Amino acid sequence: xxxxxxxxxxxxxxxxxxxxxxxxxxxxxxxxxxxxxxxxxxxxxxxxxxxxxxxxxxxxxxxxxxxxxxxxxxxxxxxxxxxxxxxxxxxxxxxxxxxxxxxxxxxxxxxxxxxxxxxxxxxxxxxxxxxxxxxxxxxxxxxxxxxxxxxxxxxxxxxxxxxxxxxxxxxxxxxxxxxxxxxxxxxxxxxxxxxxxxxxxxxxxxxxxxxxxxxxxxxxxxxxxxxxxxxxxxxxxxxxxxxxxxxxxxxxxxxxxxxxxxxxxxxxxxxxxxxxxxxx
Amino acid sequence: xxxxxxxxxxxxxxxxxxxxxxxxxxxxxxxxxxxxxxxxxxxxxxxxxxxxxxxxxxxxxxxxxxxxxxxxxxxxxxxxxxxxxxxxxxxxxxxxxxxxxxxxxxxxxxxxxxxxxxxxxxxxxxxxxxxxxxxxxxxxxxxxxxxxxxxxxxxxxxxxxxxxxxxxxxxxxxxxxxxxxxxxxxxxxxxxxxxxxxxxxxxxxxxxxxxxxxxxxxxxxxxxxxxxxxxxxxxxxxxxxxxxxxxxxxxxxxxxxxxxxxxxxxxxxxx
Numbered sequence: 432x433x434x435x436x437x438x439x440x441x442x443x444x445x446x447x448x449x450x451x452x453x454x455x456x457x458x459x460x461x462x463x464x465x466x467x468x469x470x471x472x473x474x475x476x477x478x479x480x481x482x483x484x485x486x487x488x489x490x491x492x493x494x495x496x497x498x499x500x501x502x503x504x505x506x507x508x509x510x511x512x513x514x515x516x517x518x519x520x521x522x523x524x525x526x527x528x529x530x531x532x533x534x535x536x537x538x539x540x541x542x543x544x545x546x547x548x549x550x551x552x553x554x555x556x557x558x559x560x561x562x563x564x565x566x567x568x569x570x571x572x573x574x575x576x577x578x579x580x581x582x583x584x585x586x587x588x589x590x591x592x593x594x595x596x597x598x599x600x601x602x603x604x605x606x607x608x609x610x611x612x613x614x615x616x617x618x619x620x621x622x623x624x625x626x627x628x629x630x631x632x633x634x635x636x637x638x639x640x641x642x643x644x645x646x647x648x649x650x651x652x653x654x655x656x657x658x659x660x661x662x663x664x665x666x667x668x669x670x671x672x673x674x675x676x677x678x679x680x681x682x683x684x685x686x687x688x689x690x691x692x693x694x695x696x697x698x699x700x701x702x703x704x705x706x707x708x709x710x711x
Numbered sequence: 712x713x714x715x716x717x718x719x720x721x722x723x724x725x726x727x728x729x730x731x732x733x734x735x736x737x738x739x740x741x742x743x744x745x746x747x748x749x750x751x752x753x754x755x756x757x758x759x760x761x762x763x764x765x766x767x768x769x770x771x772x773x774x775x776x777x778x779x780x781x782x783x784x785x786x787x788x789x790x791x792x793x794x795x796x797x798x799x800x801x802x803x804x805x806x807x808x809x810x811x812x813x814x815x816x817x818x819x820x821x822x823x824x825x826x827x828x829x830x831x832x833x834x835x836x837x838x839x840x841x842x843x844x845x846x847x848x849x850x851x852x853x854x855x856x857x858x859x860x861x862x863x864x865x866x867x868x869x870x871x872x873x874x875x876x877x878x879x880x881x882x883x884x885x886x887x888x889x890x891x892x893x894x895x896x897x898x899x900x901x902x903x904x905x906x907x908x909x910x911x912x913x914x915x916x917x918x919x920x921x922x923x924x925x926x927x928x929x930x931x932x933x934x935x936x937x938x939x940x941x942x943x944x945x946x947x948x949x950x951x952x953x954x955x956x957x958x959x960x961x962x963x964x965x966x967x968x969x970x971x972x973x974x975x976x977x978x979x980x981x982x
Contacts, residue, residue: 469807587823594820597806597813597854600797601869604769604879605821606789648805652853657807 437678444677452571453563453683456630457669459578460639463623464669465662466585468644469654471620474596478527479516479617480640482534483624486512488633489541490625491558496548501558502573505628509621512537517617541633561632561684563673570629577626581619592616593654630669631684638688639665646695649702664694720783722747722877722909723768727777730763736933737763739776743928743937747876748907750900750923752914755930756971761913764930765879768911769795782876789821794875794908796899798882799863806855810846810865811837813854817869840872841865844898860891867898878902880912884919892919899923917944918965944968 444450471480490508491501512533519529545555557564585592594602595609603609620640627636643661651657672687721744729739737760745751753761766772767779770788779786781793794817802808808816814837819826826833841847844864849857854865863883870878878899884892900923903910912920917927917940927943929936931952936943943949944966949957957970 473803473806475803586825590816590820590822590824590826593808594816597802597808597816598797598800598866600800601795601817601866602820603771604793604795604797605817606770607821645805648807652807652809652812652855654807654812 434679435681436675439678441674441678449564450677453630453673454670455571456563456574456626457673457683458666459574460623460626460630461666461669462662463578463581464627464639465643465665466582466658467620467623468640468642468661468665469647469657470592470596470616470644471640472644472648473593474616476617476620477637477641478530480620480624481637482516482530482537483509483512483617483621484628484633484636485534485541486537487621487625487628487636488558489537489544491628491633492541492544492548495550495555495558496544501629502570502625505558506577506622506625508537509625509628510618513617513621513624514614517614556682557632558628559632559634560682561628561630561635561687563630563676563683574626577622581622584615584619588612588615631687632682635684635688638684638691639669642688642691642695643668646691646698649695649698650705664691664698668694719747721745721780722749722782723751723911724780724783725767725777728767728774728779729776730760730767730772731775738930738933738935741777741935745877745909745911747909748903750903750910750912750920750925751928752912752917752920752924752926753928753930754914754917755935756932757915759930759932761930762881764928765795765881765911765913768877768879769793791873792876794870794873794878796866796870796878796880796883798885799859799866799887801859802855802857802862804853804855806853808854809851810854810857810861811841811850813865814840814846814850814868814872817872836872837868840868843871843902844868845894860887860894863887863891863895864898867895871902874906876908878908878910880910880914882914883912884914884916889919896920896923921964921966940966 487505487509490504494501494504515533516530519526548555591607592612595607595612599609623640624636627639631639643664646664647657647660651660668687668691671690672683675686676683723745725741725743728741730737753764755761763772767774768781768786770786770790781790815833818833818836841850844867846864846868849861880899883895887895896919899910902908914920921940924940926937926939929943929952934952936948936952944959946957946959949959949968953971955970957968960967960969
């Protein structure tokens with residue numbers, strides 16, 4: 432237990448600038464991931480997000496090998512995946528198999544690229560399991576810009592996107608360009624995923640992009656309340672996870688995923704308790 | 712309503728309309744006027760172009776020839792005075808929407824931006840639309856967890872909240888039980904009587920709406936006939952349309968068409 436929960440020297444750690452950067456990064460990621468999560472859940476995009484994360488991993492691994500910025504590589508990989516899935520997202524039936532195919536290839540390629548990389552081992556594992564050390568101050572500005580772009584775009588397209596997510600036929604009839612919004616939203620998700628990969632790792636991106644939305648959906652159906660609650664859960668998971676991971680020096684992702692999972696269980700419990708009052 | 716309609720602008724007008732996909736002509740030389748407050752049922756087998764007709768009126772499908780007008784103006788995508796009611800499809804359970812939010816999307820869901828201004832107007836209009844369809848009771852419930860009948864009532868409210876002059880319905884009664892079929896068709900009928908909204912109602916089953924229908928457009932394989940139910944739903948008319956022997960029988964107040972394969976509706980997606 433002592434290895435997993437420890438606060439030894441936490442005060443000193445908190446004064447380090449890379450640790451402070453990690454908290455800023457976690458807070459920004461929580462904001463965008465939480466804002467997108469309810470829509471990701473409503474649109475049934477869980478598998479697409481996972482696929483996007485694996486492609487972000489591939490891009491990051493390629494960048495590591497090429498000696499360029501891992502963030503840039505992750506963004507490129509994720510956006511390509513997002514566009515492919517977003518365009519295919521209109522045809523539900525073949526979507527899962529296409530994502531599976533692309534995901535498997537991307538992951539395999541990424542593993543191969545990582546094996547060829549001869550640099551620090553922590554860089555290798557960082558992409559898969561996340562690492563707060565990966566956030567340096569130059570990345571913070573990338574994070575800030577992406578956060579602003581994603582949130583601003585979401586604010587503009589939110590209502591038509593919600594409409595198209597609820598009822599694509601009626602939304603089209605009302606003139607909502609679902610064919611444009613779907614890939615656009617996939618790109619927003621991809622950008623968020625690319626931000627999340629270095630911090631929580633490719634395999635645990637779902638912890639911050641799906642769990643907060645799924646948890647919120649259990650307790651509220653109000654779009655505003657669901658969004659705020661999802662942001663809250665994402666923030667608590669990411670900031671709490673970062674804090675808990677500091678002293679033990681273990682990957683942040685395990686803590687983040689655990690806190691998010693507990694939040695989900697609590698929300699499910701509340702939802703069930705309330706559901707017994709309603710008959711339907 | 713049917714007489715005297717000539718003096719006003721028709722709510723819906725098609726002139727010499729033609730739609731073809733490749734070499735297959737769905738229909739051509741289609742002339743049709745629907746007066747304000749008129750209830751037009753569109754019948755026909757699968758693939759006869761019923762949904763395509765709605766797509767044309769919604770501005771989602773271009774005509775190859777002729778013209779289509781709504782309220783005297785050429786059709787356009789996303790026109791505010793057109794309401795659309797689709798067939799019942801279950802909403803995603805995890806949808807972050809309450810009943811009232813779903814109706815609200817019909818009011819301004821096609822607009823960009825967060826729409827923080829004008830929320831009072833929106834709330835009032837949504838409340839009115841919910842009350843009109845008797846859905847106020849479940850306005851606060853998660854839309855994705857309501858029953859099919861309740862969801863369909865919300866869709867009627869969603870179509871009415873924009874105060875449409877034309878209501879386009881694509882098999883809105885499909886997969887509803889009899890009680891809900893009656894409720895939903897009654898709500899649509901009430902709207903066209905109270906607000907003179909023209910109704911174009913695509914269906915494969917005429918009986919649930921037979922008492923409400925003013926005229927029928929019957930489409931079969933590029934051929935069509937327009938007229939009152941008594942003019943169209945006759946053995947000789949349908950035999951000519953289907954080019955085979957068809958019998959139309961009246962059993963109490965229901966029509967039974969014999970000799971045509973049972974047309975189980977197969978939904979042609981709009982998007």
